Amino acid sequence: MDAAETADTLVALTRAEAKLAELKARVAAHADDLHVGQEVGASSAATWLAHTTNTTRPVAAGTVKLGHSLEQHPLTRDALAHGEVLADQARVIIHAVDQLSDDVDTERAEAHLLAEAAHHDAKALRVLGKHLFEVIAPDEADAREAAILEAEEKAAAKACHLSMYDDGHGKTHGRFTIPTALAGAPLRKALFAIAGAEHQRLSPEAMGQALCDYIQRFPAKKLPTNGGLNATMLVLIDEDSLMGRVEKAGTLDTGEKISPSAARRLLCEAEIIPVVLGADSEPLDVGRGRRFHTRAMRLAMVARDRGCRAEGCDRTHGLHAHHHTRWADGGHTNVRDAVTLCHWHHQRAHDTGYETTYRLDGSVAFHRRQ
Template sequence: MVHLGYDLDTHDLVRDALAAGDLRPEQAVAIVRAVKELPQDLDTDLVIRAERHLVDAAAEHDAKTLRILGRRLLEVVAPELADQHEADLLEKEEAKAAQAMRLTMTDDGHGKTHARFTLPTVQAAMLKKMLLAIAAPKHQAATHGAGVERRPGPERMGRAFAELIERISAKDLPKVGGRDATIVIHIDLDVLTGRLEKAGVLDTGERISPSQVRRLACTARILPVVLNGKSEVLDVGRAKRFFTKAQLTALGIRDGGCRTEGCDWPPWLCHGHHWQRWADDGDTDLANGGLLCPRHHARAHDPTDETTREANGKVSFHRRE
């Protein structure tokens, strides 16, 4: 409101209309902002004409609509300049939006995670269209039967968001540490086959119910690491130079993250490291492997650093003398 007070000194039409009760304060703010966004070198008569146009439009439109009309203001007063001005304005907005992107997620400890995000308009439109495709009445009726052909509300959009996440293939995402972004779960064979009810543990640390484990395993949305069941070969000796996905998964479960003392990097962001170098006849197997984060992996290969493996399985680094 203080800013508006200053702006009214240079926007006579808005000031007079506001004083006469023809404008609400939020409408005045929308009009002033739209006029101030016009090109600085625009002819004064055109600026006055633009301001008058929005003041007149305020008789039928609220502040939100006035903001929308303000974006197309040049089309009314100077059509020949409108396209270039809109392009310049959009580029500025998109640059600001790219800098403002944020995502925060907080686990409440009761099976729910609360999130807040800020996205540029185009990515938000893409996300909304994806969610509406899943939450659409026809899709819901086809997958869940009749009786759900209602307009998507917040609950259904939330369910659609969860389904969208499950639908995204890890193969389409960048690999991290030689592995894709598939969730790994540590579970007993008896749980997977339904003979035992016991929680599964994700490689991210969360615990989920046995029924959830079996559902996700059935849809191939997780990679179960099964105890007492058939598994991939984990020791390949000298047959391969790099650790396989199965080996990296096993290292992640065993090490729980970077092996460096005091480092808290999670396993899915770490690299597989040969304790005895491959070039020195070291085998590519679990006994000769361990997880290190990128920074400590670089130190392990730095000739000026010496790596010490501690009795507790951790490693430490110090400069060579």
């Protein structure tokens, strides 16, 4: 085939694929009505279809759902059966129409979106679907749009989440869901600004690098404090390695190792605080002069303890400075007579229902009193 024949064939195959998708969805819905798979103990026709064809369950369930949805939307079913719309377009149209109230002309709305499908893909149709009232009920459009946006924002706030994990090979992976208007759009704008992008498209690699720059540039002083410190990251490295005289890995206060070159690169733009116990430049012991530990003391303790010192605890964030001897009982405020504990174990240390034991190795043990 020459270029023209190849192009025509691709278009024809796409339309044929749409026709087949309608037929498959229609048969899948019929199979669901007949409870196909019940004879072999399948919980549903979708489960049976997934197992029999090695399809994922969400995809099989989506096929059955599309078939049932098309039964309620004959205009869209007919357009899909004739290859006039694609399966993803059909799903968007059905969803948009189903969001309308019963007091509006849904058939007119469906016909409008079907006509727009000839010029727009599924993503653009989704946007148009939010403005259906401007076509079928213009007098109510503004109020309807405001209600839809408010509902979407509430749903987005509830769905907000972030998951991260370290793969053990120097890379952290993650997924997140955030509200578009209040967080997604500002984040995208910030990343584009950092990347210096003149166009509205960046590669995933460029976006990832911009995110790293964003994290490293964000001033820690603007973050809320927890346990007397904000989210200050400590890079612990020998002076010889810092100055380049030897090559020795550094350590973050959260326990992760960092190459000497990366540590030196970070420290070029960071505040350098020498954590040397007893150094004249750091007042690490103020005796009874004050109750709460200074920022310098807390940083020194974090550098020394590398996390909560309670036995069996591996928490490294949001640590509190705790006096061995309570300040109210005559204890002194310094690094030597203090220990870092997480919020949970700090509460246990002040809970009279527990006995606290400070061991020689610096760890802390808790035992419930009888």
